[in-house]
Amino acid sequence: xxxxxxxxxxxxxxxxxxxxxxxxxxxxxxxxxxxxxxxxxxxxxxxxxxxxxxxxxxxxxxxxxxxxxxxxxxxxxxxxxxxxxxxxxxxxxxxxxxxxxxxxxxxxxxxxxxxxxxxxxxxxxxxxxxxxxxxxxxxxxxxxxxxxxxxxxxxxxxxxxxxxxxxxxxxxxxxxxxxxxxxxxxxxxxxxxxxxxxxxxxxxxxxxxxxxxxxxxxxxxxxxxxxxxxxxxxxxxxxxxxxxxxxxxxxxxxxxxxxxxxxxxxxxxxxxxxxxxxxxxxxxxxxxxxxxxxxxxxxxxxxxxxxxxxxxxxxxxxxxxxxxxxxxxxxxxxxxxxxxxxxxxxxxxxxxxxxxxxxxxxxxxxxxxxxxxxxxxxxxxxxxxxxxxxxxxxxxxxxxxxxxxxxxxxxxxxxxx
Numbered sequence: 001x002x003x004x005x006x007x008x009x010x011x012x013x014x015x016x017x018x019x020x021x022x023x024x025x026x027x028x029x030x031x032x033x034x035x036x037x038x039x040x041x042x043x044x045x046x047x048x049x050x051x052x053x054x055x056x057x058x059x060x061x062x063x064x065x066x067x068x069x070x071x072x073x074x075x076x077x078x079x080x081x082x083x084x085x086x087x088x089x090x091x092x093x094x095x096x097x098x099x100x101x102x103x104x105x106x107x108x109x110x111x112x113x114x115x116x117x118x119x120x121x122x123x124x125x126x127x128x129x130x131x132x133x134x135x136x137x138x139x140x141x142x143x144x145x146x147x148x149x150x151x152x153x154x155x156x157x158x159x160x161x162x163x164x165x166x167x168x169x170x171x172x173x174x175x176x177x178x179x180x181x182x183x184x185x186x187x188x189x190x191x192x193x194x195x196x197x198x199x200x201x202x203x204x205x206x207x208x209x210x211x212x213x214x215x216x217x218x219x220x221x222x223x224x225x226x227x228x229x230x231x232x233x234x235x236x237x238x239x240x241x242x243x244x245x246x247x248x249x250x251x252x253x254x255x256x257x258x259x260x261x262x263x264x265x266x267x268x269x270x271x272x273x274x275x276x277x278x279x280x281x282x283x284x285x286x287x288x289x290x291x292x293x294x295x296x297x298x299x300x301x302x303x304x305x306x307x308x309x310x311x312x313x314x315x316x317x318x319x320x321x322x323x324x325x326x327x328x329x330x331x332x333x334x335x336x337x338x339x340x341x342x343x344x345x346x347x348x349x350x351x352x353x354x355x356x357x358x359x360x361x362x363x364x365x366x367x368x369x370x371x372x373x374x375x376x377x378x379x380x381x382x383x384x385x386x387x388x389x390x391x392x393x394x395x396x397x398x399x400x401x402x403x404x405x406x407x408x409x410x411x412x413x414x415x416x417x
Contacts, residue, residue: 081160082115088155094297094307096373099151101310102293104177105142108193109286111161112173113137116197119163119171120211127212135209137171137197139285141232142316145193146410150309150377151179157190164194165225166211171197172225195285196232204281206321239317241365242347260386264303265333268295272326283322288348289313292366295332296344300370303334303342304382311341312369312406320363322350328363336399337385341371343399367402 084107092103116137124132151157158178165172177191200206256263270291272283293310300308322328329349336343347365351358371379387393 084111084159096307097153102290105289106286108175111159112195115161116171120199123212135199141196143194145313149190156180241362266298268330277324292346295330296368299332304372307373314367316366326350335395
């Protein structure tokens with residue numbers, strides 16, 4: 001059950017928002033003029049295509065927003081948070097009642113997709129009607145996500161999604177997850193996530209579409225968002241998937257030493273059906289993340305033989321679209337163990353079986369961290385990973401570096417809060 005909410009605006013509030021829109025749009029226009037003037041590379045481009053064309057293009061977007069103040073209320077309402085609520089049922093959790101991390105990630109992505117898709121279509125119609133084409137938001141990146149508190153069967157997951165930045169072709173969405181015990185009337189923060197989307201056309205093949213600018217953006221907030229955008233853009237460009245070999249599922253584990261990489265490694269295969277693609281030609285990122293968490297959970301459970309839960313998902317980049325009808329292969333294996341946690345890498349390979357060509361592409365890969373829990377849901381020691389060869393040792397060393405980085409980031413975030 002999904003619910004969307006947007007509070008009605010009074011006439012006084014509407015008038016105030018119109019004035020704010022005109023004020024901030026003028027400042028954004030001035031900021032763009034100053035920005036273009038300070039960039040030598042844009043200056044060189046201006047010599048080729050004409051400086052007036054570049055500045056006029058930017059100003060036209062601002063002028064359109066100012067002249068169309070009657071529609072600013074509609075755009076502003078889109079910037080209000082989208083709320084998605086759902087009751088956690090037994091199918092969402094493990095045998096101990098802990099809601100799967102993949103279930104939460106799927107809900108997070110759904111909330112982000114709703115607000116990103118809605119903003120693109122409605123804002124583009126209002127601000128850039130001549131350039132409008134129907135589209136849907138596709139997930140391209142998830143920043144490092146920590147599961148702050150667990151959720152259990154019978155609780156309500158309440159998700160709030162908000163657009164925090166837009167570039168010319170991408171949308172940044174922040175999603176906050178609350179877990180509510182509706183019997184006790186208690187609510188706690190369960191998760192926070194930042195996701196990046198791009199709008200794609202609905203045709204086959206889909207095309208990348210342009211994003212209208214956010215109205216009423218504070219210049220300081222715009223600069224901070226621009227820095228986040230440039231940072232993730234650079235990281236995506238430099239990201240490389242692990243060149244892991246395909247692993248054949250083991251028929252019997254009797255000849256494999258326990259607590260080794262080979263003992264717990266798992267392969268999960270899944271055919272991407274029409275029902276999972278939400279009416280589009282590709283699979284939503286939330287569906288893929290849920291499957292990745294399931295694969296990693298199998299690895300963690302087999303290594304520990306206890307109740308295991310997801311505590312974090314490292315930054316994840318989606319480089320290849322997984323098309324409807326594709327056969328995907330998820331390969332999961334442990335890379336590092338600390339005293340009470342284990343890092344598991346999952347790589348996803350996609351093959352479009354209908355094409356008739358045996359071509360497989362690596363679509364996405366990610367590192368997930370799990371912990372082992374006792375009967376009282378308290379963390380317990382994790383069996384240490386036994387290294388068998390030099391390749392596993394190198395992955396273990398890199399895993400330790402990532403573990404220390406996560407630890408520092410967690411301590412810094414706790415100090416800031």
